Amino acid sequence: MKEKKKYLEGTGKILRESMKEKVKYKVVILGKEFVVYPNVFSPKYFKDTEFFAKCLPIKKGDEFLEIGCGTGIISVFASAKGASTITAIDINPAAIKNTKENIRLHNIKNNFKVLKGDIFKPLKDHKFTVIFWNTPFGFTTKNNLTVLEKAVFDENYKSTRDFIKQAWKYLKKNGRLVIGFSSTLGHLTELRKILIENGYTIKILKQTLSKEAYNVKFELIEARLK
Numbered sequence: 014m015k016e017k018k019k020y021l022e023g024t025g026k027i028l029r030e031s032m033k034e035k036v037k038y039k040v041v042i043l044g045k046e047f048v049v050y051p052n053v054f055s056p057k058y059f060k061d062t063e064f065f066a067k068c069l070p071i072k073k074g075d076e077f078l079e080i081g082c083g084t085g086i087i088s089v090f091a092s093a094k095g096a097s098t099i100t101a102i103d104i105n106p107a108a109i110k111n112t113k114e115n116i117r118l119h120n121i122k123n124n125f126k127v128l129k130g131d132i133f134k135p136l137k138d139h140k141f142t143v144i145f146w147n148t149p150f151g152f153t154t155k156n157n158l159t160v161l162e163k164a165v166f167d168e169n170y171k172s173t174r175d176f177i178k179q180a181w182k183y184l185k186k187n188g189r190l191v192i193g194f195s196s197t198l199g200h201l202t203e204l205r206k207i208l209i210e211n212g213y214t215i216k217i218l219k220q221t222l223s224k225e226a227y228n229v230k231f232e233l234i235e236a237r238l239k
């Protein structure tokens with residue numbers, strides 16, 4: 014698989030721009046105000062967070078797990094849409110603090126856990142009805158990525174593959190994976206292949222065209238075990 018060079022250079026440029034922020038700042042997403050910490054994937058610079066927050070298919074009572082919560086904005090929307098429990102995980106320690114602050118800001122009292130770690134590692138035997146990840150869909154062969162680069166790049170799609178391989182253990186019967194992706198920046202054919210190899214059927218729930226460094230397509234994908 015080749016890196017989508019031109020597009021990923023654009024992503025790298027936006028990421029470097031976002032790194033100039035040295036103190037926490039506010040953003041408004043779908044009419045709600047949130048705090049963004051430096052060194053956390055920022056919806057001020059990247060447009061996919063808002064799209065996925067808007068389209069996230071949550072039913073009242075869903076038990077929601079978000080891998081890679083970043084600022085926690087999508088988990089806060091999952092709560093607003095009626096999820097009964099929320100678990101949010103990220104490898105980035107700044108994202109954990111950031112998510113906790115946004116939960117406080119929105120005065121969320123329901124069952125909300127925020128855990129630091131690699132994909133499912135912080136979990137024991139919990140199971141969920143919906144597992145969501147706005148994945149780092151930029152395919153790269155580069156190693157030694159910084160923690161912030163890991164928000165947008167995945168070395169040889171290792172984390173994406175591990176996520177899909179292990180997810181079945183954490184899904185309730187009839188539960189589903191919901192994946193945030195970009196067919197412009199990432200390899201949708203490879204993602205499909207990994208999902209199919211692991212026994213999932215796939216549906217594209219929503220797609221949009223958004224302006225980042227270039228015009229970029231984003232997809233919200235639902236995957237269910239056959």
Ligand SMILES: C[S@@+](CC[C@H](N)C(=O)[O-])C[C@H]1O[C@@H](n2cnc3c(N)ncnc32)[C@H](O)[C@@H]1O
Binds near residue numbers: 056061084087163
């Ligand atoms: C594209 S960002 C999405 C952030 C946030 N959900 C949003 O949509 O604004 C991907 C997130 O995944 C996290 N991440 C990357 N690799 C991870 C891993 N192996 N385990 C847990 N989180 C990871 C990153 O730190 C980053 O916060």
